[in-house]
Amino acid sequence: MSTRHLGERYEYLSENRVEQYGGDINIYLRWEKHLMFACPSAYRVPTAMRLGDFLEQMLKPDYAAHPDCAALDFTRCQWKLDKAPWQPDFDKSIADNGVGHMSYIEFHAPGLDGVDGIGY
Amino acid sequence: MAKKLGLKERYALLTRGLDWETTYQPMDAVFPYDSYEGIKIKDWDGWADPFRLTMDAYWKYQSEKERKLYAILDAFQQNNGQLNISDARYLSAVKLWLQGITPLEYAAHRGFAHAGRAFRGAGARIACQMQSIDELRHAQTQLHAFSHYNKFFNGFHGFAHMRDRAWYLSIPKSFFEDAMTAGPFEFVTSISFAFEYVLTNLLFMPFVSGAAYNGDMATTTFGFSAQSDESRHMTLGLEVVKFMLQQHEDNVPIVQGWLDKWFWRGYRLLGLVGTMMDYMLPKKVMSWAEAWGIYWEENGTALFHDLGRYGIRLPKHHEVAAKEKQRLTHEMWTVLYQYGNALSLHTWVPDDEEIAWLSEKYGATFDTLYKPRLLFLRAAEQRGERYYNNRLPMVCQVCQIPIFYTEPDDPLTQCVRIVEAAATRHHCCSDGCADIFNHEPMKYVQALIPPQQIYRGEAGGARDIFEYAAWLHLERDVDTGEYRGSPDQKNWDAWQEAHKTKPANAA
Ligand SMILES: [Fe+2]
Numbered sequence: 156m157s158t159r160h161l162g163e164r165y166e167y168l169s170e171n172r173v174e175q176y177g178g179d180i181n182i183y184l185r186w187e188k189h190l191m192f193a194c195p196s197a198y199r200v201p202t203a204m205r206l207g208d209f210l211e212q213m214l215k216p217d218y219a220a221h222p223d224c225a226a227l228d229f230t231r232c233q234w235k236l237d238k239a240p241w242q243p244d245f246d247k248s249i250a251d252n253g254v255g256h257m258s259y260i261e262f263h264a265p266g267l268d269g270v271d272g273i274g275y
Numbered sequence: 276m277a278k279k280l281g282l283k284e285r286y287a288l289l290t291r292g293l294d295w296e297t298t299y300q301p302m303d304a305v306f307p308y309d310s311y312e313g314i315k316i317k318d319w320d321g322w323a324d325p326f327r328l329t330m331d332a333y334w335k336y337q338s339e340k341e342r343k344l345y346a347i348l349d350a351f352q353q354n355n356g357q358l359n360i361s362d363a364r365y366l367s368a369v370k371l372w373l374q375g376i377t378p379l380e381y382a383a384h385r386g387f388a389h390a391g392r393a394f395r396g397a398g399a400r401i402a403c404q405m406q407s408i409d410e411l412r413h414a415q416t417q418l419h420a421f422s423h424y425n426k427f428f429n430g431f432h433g434f435a436h437m438r439d440r441a442w443y444l445s446i447p448k449s450f451f452e453d454a455m456t457a458g459p460f461e462f463v464t465s466i467s468f469a470f471e472y473v474l475t476n477l478l479f480m481p482f483v484s485g486a487a488y489n490g491d492m493a494t495t496t497f498g499f500s501a502q503s504d505e506s507r508h509m510t511l512g513l514e515v516v517k518f519m520l521q522q523h524e525d526n527v528p529i530v531q532g533w534l535d536k537w538f539w540r541g542y543r544l545l546g547l548v549g550t551m552m553d554y555m556l557p558k559k560v561m562s563w564a565e566a567w568g569i570y571w572e573e574n575g576t577a578l579f580h581d582l583g584r585y586g587i588r589l590p591k592h593h594e595v596a597a598k599e600k601q602r603l604t605h606e607m608w609t610v611l612y613q614y615g616n617a618l619s620l621h622t623w624v625p626d627d628e629e630i631a632w633l634s635e636k637y638g639a640t641f642d643t644l645y646k647p648r649l650l651f652l653r654a655a656e657q658r659g660e661r662y663y664n665n666r667l668p669m670v671c672q673v674c675q676i677p678i679f680y681t682e683p684d685d686p687l688t689q690c691v692r693i694v695e696a697a698a699t700r701h702h703c704c705s706d707g708c709a710d711i712f713n714h715e716p717m718k719y720v721q722a723l724i725p726p727q728q729i730y731r732g733e734a735g736g737a738r739d740i741f742e743y744a745a746w747l748h749l750e751r752d753v754d755t756g757e758y759r760g761s762p763d764q765k766n767w768d769a770w771q772e773a774h775k776t777k778p779a780n781a782a
């Protein structure tokens with residue numbers, strides 16, 4: 156499928172291509188059953204950052220307003236990367252975990268189902 | 276001397292007699308835009324315009340409307356009409372209109388000027404020309420009507436600056452720019468038919484009746500002044516679709532593709548209007564679910580059944596809209612609420628009476644899924660911990676709405692679709708938007724998505740939501756954030772108090 160057009164060609168680079176990030180990448184995360192955070196969150200991260208550091212230092216503070224946050228233990232979560240089951244290694248870097256530009260990570264924390272267990 | 280010509284004869288001469296075939300250059304070189312989309316026209320004279328308006332009649336009607344409108348706007352301003360609205364919270368709806376919709380009127384003016392130049396048939400050209408002027412008038416009258424509120428309330432000042440910068444305004448802006456960068460037939464199908472004919476009642480009816488219900492005479496009056504233009508625009512929309520379908524059977528699948536696309540894009544855009552109806556209007560007109568039921572599920576589908584004789588079917592994914600209608604506005608309001616630090620309008624948790632109204636309209640879905648969320652937010656606010664989400668969201672590459680929609684069959688899981696083009700992954704909010712992306716990937720990889728622009732350093736160097744809001748020229752907790760405790764609320768309460776205590780003879 157393609158766009159009908161006048162002129163020879165209609166081809167473009169993605170506006171959000173990885174080259175625009177000066178060595179970093181743009182990634183997205185979602186904590187399942189926590190719709191108080193209505194949308195998956197967007198981050199700009201260095202690929203060499205330790206995944207565990209990213210989760211503890213960048214991601215977790217964003218969820219501080221949620222009563223479940225205190226009990227959130229990443230080592231007990233179930234993970235998906237770009238919609239496929241995934242076993243992250245928190246000691247390795249983001250890149251070495253296979254997380255790439257525009258990757259989408261979802262995690263589920265067993266037993267934490269949102270405010271009053273209603274997924275919020 | 277010949278007898279004076281009637282209106283019908285003058286229109287016929289204007290649209291059939293004044294036109295000519297070019298000879299210095301081939302017609303296809305003069306009008307390249309009206310054929311590249313693949314629409315085949317055998318006979319431009321098959322174009323029928325039921326309004327048959329000549330230019331002199333057009334100027335006469337429009338100037339009469341202008342005179343009436345400005346007389347009422349003057350009276351509204353002189354009588355401090357802003358004090359007679361239902362509540363200052365109502366103005367969030369007006370701010371959203373000014374910021375999101377008025378620029379679309381101006382964009383429509385530009386789009387129809389271009390479409391008018393692009394069509395080789397004079398009847399279509401004239402209709403587009405008149406609509407182009409109408410739309411410019413709509414932009415102007417709205418700015419004039421709303422400018423009065425700018426003297427008394429915050430958040431009105433930066434609409435033009437924000438149009439190209441604000442995350443929530445990229446939703447309407449990208450909608451229109453998608454249409455304007457298509458060919459003229461798709462443009463007219465998208466704006467005149469899908470938006471103005473099929474979905475317009477969902478925009479104008481709630482907004483104009485909402486304004487009347489909430490004592491906003493300025494908005495009510497421009498709404499009525501625009502309405503007779505709108506009926507002409509709707510007719511153009513229906514006319515152009517029937518014209519394409521009648522001219523050649525090869526046009527049918529092209530038109531169907533456009534209807535699928537623009538139904539979905541229009542529906543996504545209207546979520547903002549639905550949220551206005553259910554949450555921003557202190558005095559409610561009807562619920563989004565009711566309006567969708569009447570204006571789309573009854574009237575809209577009846578229209579599509581009529582078009583069935585040309586081979587047109589209902590637009591793709593309409594059943595998803597039906598599944599979402601009980602939850603759409605509740606989900607969207609909590610999005611606006613949590614990203615309130617970057618909005619030039621106020622948000623709040625509805626009061627008990629409003630929550631009861633939502634319960635009545637949305638029943639068990641609301642009571643089990645959404646009411647507990649609102650009560651949770653209210654309790655947090657009362658503890659002094661009003662909730663904001665300051666992390667930038669994932670955004671749909673097509674409709675540009677932050678991805679908050681939930682799966683059609685699972686209201687607890689956000690719906691994310693991953694699409695790929697130009698060696699880069701992108702995200703969509705729905706199968707509807709993913710279909711649109713996959714049909715024209717090279718168009719949508721060019722989209723400017725606000726959180727990505729921020730992270731790429733293209734938003735004035737802003738690194739977080741507060742620096743971003745400053746770049747939008749928004750003053751924290753004055754233009755943005757919670758309504759309760761805002762300067763808008765404090766002023767409003769003081770003015771209401773003064774109004775009440777004023778001696779009767781001073782009125
Ligand atoms: Fe308009």
Ligand SMILES: [Fe+2]
Nearest residue numbers: 471504505508
């Ligand atoms: Fe219009």
Ligand SMILES: [Zn+2]
Nearest residue numbers: 671674704708
């Ligand atoms: Zn979308």
